[in-house]
Amino acid sequence: MSDKTFVDTNVLIYAHDADAKAKHEMAKTVLRELWEQRAGVLSMQVLQEFYVNSTRKIAKPLPRSQAQSVVSTYSPWCMETTPAEIAAAFRIEEEARISFWDALIVASAAKAGSVRILSENLNARQIIVGIRIENPFA
Numbered sequence: 001m002s003d004k005t006f007v008d009t010n011v012l013i014y015a016h017d018a019d020a021k022a023k024h025e026m027a028k029t030v031l032r033e034l035w036e037q038r039a040g041v042l043s044m045q046v047l048q049e050f051y052v053n054s055t056r057k058i059a060k061p062l063p064r065s066q067a068q069s070v071v072s073t074y075s076p077w078c079m080e081t082t083p084a085e086i087a088a089a090f091r092i093e094e095e096a097r098i099s100f101w102d103a104l105i106v107a108s109a110a111k112a113g114s115v116r117i118l119s120e121n122l123n124a125r126q127i128i129v130g131i132r133i134e135n136p137f138a
Helices: 009-015 022-037 044-056 064-077 083-096 100-111
Strands: 004-009 040-043 115-120 131-134
Touching: 004 022, 004 064, 009 040, 009 044, 022 044, 022 083, 040 064, 040 100, 044 100, 044 115, 083 100, 100 115, 100 131
Parallel strands: 004 040, 004 115, 115 131
Antiparallel strands: none
16 A cells, blocks of 8 residues: 555554553554555644653653654654644634644645545544544544
8 A cells, every 4th residue: 555644642652652452552553554656644732742752741751761662763753844734724723723733744744645544533534635534543
């Protein structure tokens, strides 16, 4: 499969949060498959959110060095966010009636040519600017 898949922060967090149990295993499997297919995409926003949430907000926070290693590992998947994506996010926020931060995820996914976004936060089966939203944990 060569179609690009944008990975939202929650999927990345679950993959590194062993306390997430079934979600942990599912997220690890999904990320492994995307890695093998060279189909994973994410944004700097996702890496930043991952770092903060995984080191501060999960039940057993990751050591900063471990979270930094994860960020380094996934940085090749990262695409740059420019003022054009921010402007697109403003439009998507209004049209799709979602938060600005979620709209920025969608705008970044669109820039990367993603056909789907894996997220627990957005509405599964919804299509926004031609990108299908999927909840890998549903």
